[in-house]
Amino acid sequence: MIEIEHVTKRYGDVAVVDDVSMVIEPRTVTVIVGTSGSGKTTLLRMINRLVEPTSGTIRLDGVDNRTVPGPQLRRSIGYAIQGHGLFPHRTVAQNIATVPSLLGWDAGRIRARVDELLSLFQLDPAAFGARYPHELSGGQQQRVGVARALAAEPNVLLMDEPFGALDPIIRTKAQEDLLAIQRRFGTTIILVTHDMEEAVHLGDRIAVMDAGRLIQYAIPAEILARPANDFVETLVGASDRPFKLLSLGAVRDAVEPGEAEGAAIGDEATQRDALAELLWSGRAAMPVTDDEGRALGRVTVNGLVKRAARPA
Amino acid sequence: MAIRFDKLGVVIAAIAAYGAVVAPFATFRANRIVAGEPRSILEALPQWSGAALLAILGAAALVALLKTPLALRLAASVVVLTSLALLIGVAGAHLTPEGNSFARVSAASGFWLLIFAFTLLLADGLTRLQLSPVGRVAVLAVAAAAVWLLLASGAWNDLSLLKEYTNRADSFWNEASRHVTLALGSLVGAVAVGLPLGILCHRVDWLRDGVLNVLNIVQTIPSIALFGILIAPLGWVAANVPGAAAIGIRGIGVAPAFVALFLYSLLPVVANTVVGLAGVPRAANEAARGMGMTDWQRLRGVEFPLAFPVILTGIRIVLVQNIGLATIAALIGGGGFGVFVFQGVGQTAMDLVLLGAVPTVALAFAAAIILDAVIEMAAKGRPVAEAA
Numbered sequence: 021m022i023e024i025e026h027v028t029k030r031y032g033d034v035a036v037v038d039d040v041s042m043v044i045e046p047r048t049v050t051v052i053v054g055t056s057g058s059g060k061t062t063l064l065r066m067i068n069r070l071v072e073p074t075s076g077t078i079r080l081d082g083v084d085n086r087t088v089p090g091p092q093l094r095r096s097i098g099y100a101i102q103g104h105g106l107f108p109h110r111t112v113a114q115n116i117a118t119v120p121s122l123l124g125w126d127a128g129r130i131r132a133r134v135d136e137l138l139s140l141f142q143l144d145p146a147a148f149g150a151r152y153p154h155e156l157s158g159g160q161q162q163r164v165g166v167a168r169a170l171a172a173e174p175n176v177l178l179m180d181e182p183f184g185a186l187d188p189i190i191r192t193k194a195q196e197d198l199l200a201i202q203r204r205f206g207t208t209i210i211l212v213t214h215d216m217e218e219a220v221h222l223g224d225r226i227a228v229m230d231a232g233r234l235i236q237y238a239i240p241a242e243i244l245a246r247p248a249n250d251f252v253e254t255l256v257g258a259s260d261r262p263f264k265l266l267s268l269g270a271v272r273d274a275v276e277p278g279e280a281e282g283a284a285i286g287d288e289a290t291q292r293d294a295l296a297e298l299l300w301s302g303r304a305a306m307p308v309t310d311d312e313g314r315a316l317g318r319v320t321v322n323g324l325v326k327r328a329a330r331p332a
Numbered sequence: 333m334a335i336r337f338d339k340l341g342v343v344i345a346a347i348a349a350y351g352a353v354v355a356p357f358a359t360f361r362a363n364r365i366v367a368g369e370p371r372s373i374l375e376a377l378p379q380w381s382g383a384a385l386l387a388i389l390g391a392a393a394l395v396a397l398l399k400t401p402l403a404l405r406l407a408a409s410v411v412v413l414t415s416l417a418l419l420i421g422v423a424g425a426h427l428t429p430e431g432n433s434f435a436r437v438s439a440a441s442g443f444w445l446l447i448f449a450f451t452l453l454l455a456d457g458l459t460r461l462q463l464s465p466v467g468r469v470a471v472l473a474v475a476a477a478a479v480w481l482l483l484a485s486g487a488w489n490d491l492s493l494l495k496e497y498t499n500r501a502d503s504f505w506n507e508a509s510r511h512v513t514l515a516l517g518s519l520v521g522a523v524a525v526g527l528p529l530g531i532l533c534h535r536v537d538w539l540r541d542g543v544l545n546v547l548n549i550v551q552t553i554p555s556i557a558l559f560g561i562l563i564a565p566l567g568w569v570a571a572n573v574p575g576a577a578a579i580g581i582r583g584i585g586v587a588p589a590f591v592a593l594f595l596y597s598l599l600p601v602v603a604n605t606v607v608g609l610a611g612v613p614r615a616a617n618e619a620a621r622g623m624g625m626t627d628w629q630r631l632r633g634v635e636f637p638l639a640f641p642v643i644l645t646g647i648r649i650v651l652v653q654n655i656g657l658a659t660i661a662a663l664i665g666g667g668g669f670g671v672f673v674f675q676g677v678g679q680t681a682m683d684l685v686l687l688g689a690v691p692t693v694a695l696a697f698a699a700a701i702i703l704d705a706v707i708e709m710a711a712k713g714r715p716v717a718e719a720a
Contacts, residue, residue, distance in 0.1 A: 070622055095624030105619030109637045119623050168623075178622075 021046050022067065022176065022208065027076030029062050036062045038232035039076070044225075046081075046175070047206040049199075051223035053216055053255065059232040060212045064178050067210065068097045080176065095119050098177035098207070102184040104165030106153040112138070112164050113149035119172040137167040140201065159190040166198065170207070179211040183218065195222055216255050220244070220264050228252050240268055245331045262328035267292035271308055271319055274327060280305035280318040287316055295324045340456055341396040344449045348393045351445030352386060358423045359440040364492065364681050370440060376423040388415055389446065396453050402460055409454035416446055417482055424490030436492035438683050465705035472701050492683040493690070500672070500687070508691065510586075511668035514661055515654040515695075518590055522597030522650060527643070529598070530605025531631065540606060547599040555592060555657065559664050562588040589666030593657055597650040604646025608639025641711040648703035655696040659688065 022044040029037040037059040044050045054060040065071040067078055069090045078085045085093055106115050113134050120130045135145040141163040153161055162182065169177055182198075183191045199222065202209055213219055219226045220240045227237045228248070236248035244265045247253040256264070271294045272287040284307040285294050298306055298321050305320040356370030357377075374382040392408040424437045458471060488494050497504055533540040553561070567583030569576050581587045612635050620630045662670030669688040676684030 068622065091624040091626045091629075093624070094622060099619070099622035101615060101619055101622065103615045105613075105615035105622075107616050107620070107634055107638075108613065118620075118625075122624055122629070165619075168619075 021081055022210070023077075023079040023082075024063075024067075025077050025079070027063070027066060027073045027078060029059070029066060029071060030074045035232050037066070037073075040229075040232075040234045041076075042227060042234060042237050044208065044210060046208050048224040049202055049209045049211065049222050050225050050227060051219040052210065052212045052227045052229060053214065053219045054229035055214060055255075057231075058229040060229045061180055063229065064180055064210060064212050067176075068094045068099060068178060070094070095122055095172065096174055096176075098169035098172075098174040100166050100169040100177065100179045100182045102181040104153075104161045104185075106161055106165060106168070108153055110152075111149065112143075112151050112153065112156070113145075115153065115164060116168045116171050118168060123172055125172075133171060133173075137171060140204075141167050141197065143167075158186060159194065162186055162190075162194055163197070166194075166201075170201070170205070173205075174207065176208045176210070179209065181213055182211065184213075191218075198222065216257065217264070220267065228255060241265065241331065244268075263292050263295075265331075266290065266295055266324065266328050269327065272316075274319050274323055275308050275317040276320060276323055278305070278318050279315075280307045280320075282306055284309045284315070285319070286311060291319075291324055291327060294319045295321065295328070298324070336399040337397060338399050340452070341398065344453050345393040345397040347445055347449040347452075348389060348396070351442045351449060352389045355442030355445055356440040357442045358420065358427060359438050360427050361436045361438075361492075363434040364436050364496075364683065365679060368436075368438070368440075371423070371427060373442070376427060377419055378422065378426045381419060381422060385415060385419055388412060392450065392453075396449075402457055405453060406457040406461075409450045409457060412450040413447065413454065414478075416443065416450075417478075418487060421482070421487035421489075421491065424488065424492075428490050436495065436683065437490060438492040438686075465708045469702055469705050472698060476698070493686055496672075496681070496683050496687045503671070504687070507667055507669055507671050507688075510666075511655075511658050511661075511670075511692070512695070514586070514589060514593060514658040514666065514668055515651065518593035518597055519647065519650050519654055521590075521594045522601050523647060525594075526598050526601030527605055530602040530643075531609065533602060533606050534609040544599075544603060544606070547602055550595050551599045555596075555660050556663065558592045558595070559584075559588050562591055566591070584664045584666075586661070586666050588664055589658070589661030589668075593654050593661075596657060597654060600646040600649040600653070601643075604649075605639065605643050608642030608646075609635055611642060612638045641707055644703065644707045644710055648700065648707065651699045651703060652696045655692060655699060659692055 024040060024042045024044075027037060027040050028035055040063060052060040052063060062071055066073050067080075067085070069085055107118075113131075116134045116137055117130045120133060125133075134149065138145040138148055143160060143163065148156070148160070148164075153164065156164065162185070166179075166182065169179075183194050186194060195218065198209070201207070211222060220243075223240055225238065226240055226243050228235045228243065228251075230251050236243060236252050243252065244256055244261050247256055267290045269291045270287065271285055271289045271291055274291050274294070275287065280303070282301065282303055285297060287308050287310050294306070298304070298319070304322070305318045307318050308316045310316055352373060357373045357375075358371045359368035360371055361368040373385055376382070377385060389412060392412045395404055395408040420439050420443055427437045428435050458468075463471065482488060483494075489498075529543065533543050550558075563583040566581060566587050570581045570583065571577070573581075616634055616638070617630065620634045625633065658668045659670035659673055661668045662674050669692045672688030673685050676682065676686075676688065
């Protein structure tokens with residue numbers, strides 16, 4: 021658990037982060053959203069003390085982060101940034117081994133961990149371990165960057181616009197990979213982005229920041245349904261918030277009894293995908309199957325439209 | 333097939349034609365300081381060898397002039413350079429009257445022009461070969477071995493340059509070691525001081541401009557003036573600091589030469605350290621900090637290795653510059669190859685000047701090639717261009 025209490029950061033007279041308090045539950049993904057200059061990156065960097073707060077406290081699992089020396093604290097927290105920040109003069113394996121080496125792991129354990137992570141990120145250890153970062157594609161570099169951040173098995177992973185430099189297709193894939201890895205390791209992830217779509221997709225909770233202040237901190241459905249002010253509403257985007265709302269639910273939860281014609285949709289898909297498919301194929305209903313192909317019922321345009329309405 | 337000309341070859345052939353036909357090949361003097369009499373290739377070489385050299389030169393010039401295979405161009409340049417090196421020694425023996433130890437024979441402008449033209453051909457060929465760093469050092473080693481072999485064989489013993497050497501064999505090696513000590517020692521000192529200073533300038537903003545400006549000003553002080561400026565403080569140190577005089581610190585001599593070279597060396601070392609560190613990708617630095625590297629670990633593990641090729645470039649500049657600059661140390665009794673240069677100027681004995689100048693140039697040239705190779709190897713596997 022990460023407790024942020026009345027944290028303020030001033031540069032001269034300007035409060036970049038202004039009296040922010042929030043509690044981040046363990047094993048969840050929290051996304052901090054804001055425009056540039058909102059203080060979101062500064063808030064993130066105060067958690068691992070790359071930036072020292074002017075006032076306020078941050079506790080990690082009950083321990084004030086100022087009681088641990090900065091470098092030692094940062095070795096226990098994963099950190100991934102936009103543009104990956106890989107060391108160009110070190111191989112992929114050496115890059116991933118950075119924090120374990122700093123912690124003094126023995127060579128065998130480091131090698132095993134590097135291979136495990138490379139495999140986890142669908143990079144063949146034998147083929148990629150000895151390569152240099154500039155020999156990889158953008159998506160591969162980003163994956164190595166995240167693998168490096170996870171190398172020492174941190175409980176907390178801080179990510180500063182980690183997918184900002186990726187093209188949309190690779191970004192979607194990277195987001196899926198991140199969620200899969202989060203489920204696997206149970207890492208507490210705090211991710212900074214300016215993209216509300218990404219926030220809704222990844223976040224268990226979303227913190228919206230503006231001009232250094234925490235405007236709203238809630239689950240995505242709440243942010244979409246009841247934006248705290250005009251700024252949040254603008255950020256959410258009035259034109260497609262019903263679709264964002266639908267994207268939060270799985271087809272499984274919208275199944276109605278009955279049958280329908282045509283191609284089926286899996287129950288894992290989002291309700292947004294189901295509605296899109298229905299509209300595109302000009303049908304009023306479509307069958308739903310589980311991952312083994314058994315028929316579960318159907319979803320209907322009418323049913324989905326009701327779910328897309330603002331929650332009471 | 334139409335005949336096609338090589339652009340550089342046209343220049344080489346023109347220089348070669350002038351050097352072979354118009355300019356004198358060797359100079360004969362009755363003694364070491366009188367004005368020389370020019371000798372053409374045919375006059376300077378015995379019997380058929382003059383004609384043979386002209387034939388070789390003609391053929392090689394043709395190879396250079398036309399678009400020809402790389403191997404042929406390289407072979408032509410090597411054959412010509414070898415012939416010239418051997419035959420200038422023959423000319424020395426041929427032109428020196430029997431038993432006359434005062435007469436001097438030296439290479440003249442034609443010889444040097446021919447050497448220049450075909451070295452150009454060789455260098456162009458080697459560049460096109462795109463040799464690896466190790467390959468380039470190997471070529472340098474072969475060339476050095478060939479020159480050493482010629483020197484050791486005595487083939488050049490009748491040339492004026494070697495006669496000057498023979499008269500000063502002992503002092504030559506003393507001055508050589510003094511020269512290298514001055515150039516390398518001041519470099520080591522400059523790196524020992526300049527590297528930390530550069531790192532400090534990189535980290536402390538307000539220090540950077542001040543330090544670099546001061547070093548820039550130092551760089552613009554003429555060496556003679558710098559020697560003059562140093563006389564008073566070093567003289568004071570020698571007189572007042574116990575033990576200073578005992579280790580050779582004086583107002584003139586080695587100490588001011590060393591200090592001057594050291595000061596001139598600081599700017600390239602500090603400036604390149606600053607530039608190299610500034611070129612380290614911001615994201616890499618940020619990631620290093622975020623993952624819990626201490627300042628020292630970040631400097632040693634990330635910043636320094638990434639800046640190293642740029643810092644090495646500064647060291648290369650310093651070494652080549654120092655080897656040349658160390659010549660003027662002789663002006664204030666600091667020794668080095670400059671001793672022969674200034675003695676030669678004083679005696680109007682050009683061959684004595686060359687005895688100081690040729691090893692200096694050769695040393696600087698070798699240092700440049702070796703350090704370039706080291707820089708290329710240090711930068712290997714790294715996307716240096718991506719740093720921006």
